[in-house]
Amino acid sequence: MYSYDIIDQEFLEDRAAEFRGQVVARLAGDITEDQFKPLRLMNGLYLQLHAYMLRVAVPYGSLNPTQFRAFAHIARTWDKGYGHFTTRQNIQFNWIKLGDTPDILDHLAGVQMHAIQTSGNCIRNVTSDPYAGATAQEVDDPRVWSEVLRQWSTLHPEFSYLPRKFKIAVTASEIDRTAARAHDIGLKVLRGADGALGFEVMVGGGQGRTPYLAPTIKPFLPAARLISYLEAILRVYNRHGRRDNSYKARIKILVASLGAEEFGRQVEEEWLKIGEGRDLPDTELARIRGSFIRVPFETAPPHSDIFDAEHAADRSFARFVRNNVKAHKQPGYAIVEISLKAPGATPGDASAEQMDAVADLAERYGLSDIRVTHEQNLVLPHVKLDDVPAVHRALQSVGLATSNISLISDIIACPGLDYCALANARAIPVAQAIQDRFADADRAEDIGELKIKISGCINACGHHHIGHIGVLGVDKKGEEFYQLSLGGSGAEDASLASILGPALPADKVADAVDKLVETYLGLRQADERFLDTFRRAGMAPFKEAVYADAH
């Protein structure tokens, strides 16, 4: 894991002190709300329905137990005892007081964390693979490149006032756990024919009111040229992005209007002007890479008697293994996913006690490494097979052993109208109603992989455009209605969902999902997932099932 140097540390402390002064000035009336609002947003502090909300960056979804315990401490001391993990691998605290925020930022700075660039028209926290450094699928560790981008993009003066916010994802595996094509820039690390490292560069993806999947503008960018090429992309965007209309200001609109080919041509032109002088020196890359290679794996046999005995004896453990335990690159180790989608729970929420428990487990069994996924779950990326049963039991004791990763009850939901000032409708109760409907774990496993994603407004924080089943809350004359869409994917087979039909009232959504699932089960061939059956059979049978009564 990367550690700050003294300059980074002092900067964070100075920044927290600066915000303390700004809060004092605001409370004293020395600056107006219009002057103060951009300052607090630069520190991740939003005013929501019931309180302020603080969004803290979890760099590429990776953190250590000390940092995780700091979240627990914040939840316990300054919030109502919990935090909410987001679809951008960050954490949000929902009940923050303005007057407490300087103390919170001090506390975060003490563990090398902050809320800088979690808001505003700048480059936001980089998304990366939560299995980084643990999966055999990757061609390189994407955290190395994510850290390079974190350092480059943090407080970069040229890119601190972009036309609109800007999100970058880095994946290094054929299996995409980052939703790369749904980002402003998606980077896929790959090896060229000669074995050299490079990136496939995808630009212009995004969700919101006008969803696009990012087209590839450069199939292979030599790894050493990453920074200069990204600067060229951002310069073209800075020059032509629609600052006149916030609905058309994201880079996806520019790429779509110019066409990927013309956009790529302009980037190449700009890139030539920049030259190689802007690229990262090899020595600096080596220094950053050095932070990520010190994982002290033990030499262990590929099978564990302790693991196998528990697997044979405990059905709940066997279910946990089927759904939450993934293959590790190191023999004798496993990747353990921790679901934050227990029945009746708020998707993505974790209590202070749960966070402390996960920190303890990471320290004791997980090489002090914790990840946050964009699907609002947690990961212990390095657990010895011998220790997985103990981890499972410990998770059971704090209500975190739900065995449903990627199943129908593993639902993404934004905070929605229960908290968010932008929302039109609630998302959490809809998720809970669907979770209740599919609480039978055997049935959920029989249904198999099915990703439901719910957003409470068109801004699509709940990723509804890339859900196998997407649910969008809309405001129909002040009433909460929900528009269903089918066939989206944020994975390597990325696609945008298509609208099923007219929006439904809240109490009909779980029924509709049930009908969609029954239709799928009736049509399913062999090992097809819901998404596969939908792609083969098309919209018609699903639409008929949900709207038959309306005819």
Added chain:
Amino acid sequence: MKALTANRLIDGEVVFWQAGQWVERFADAQLFADDDAAGPAAVDTAKTQPTVIVEPYLIDLTQGPAGLAPVSYRERIRALGPTNEPTHGKQAEGGAAIAALQAATGAARSTGRVDLIRRK
């Protein structure tokens, strides 16, 4: 009927106007008739208190089955707290006034809120 609401600057708490003071309970809010000039006048006064509150606006109220409640679903959530955490927010206090808000149904946007959005 209408009431004047805002968020308190220091902590973001939802507050309501009551005869020159800001109170936390919707049940204690001052009520204005739809055509009462005192409502807009209170908004003007509120705007002179930028170190106390932010974003003051009038909300529309209607008679629900158990009493007066905000017309808008959004405003009822502000007056109660999040529906996924019934022990958080103002609803935690319980009692008849909270129950009356929870019993209210139907929804429409508050004109004051729409005006606020339009201004942005």
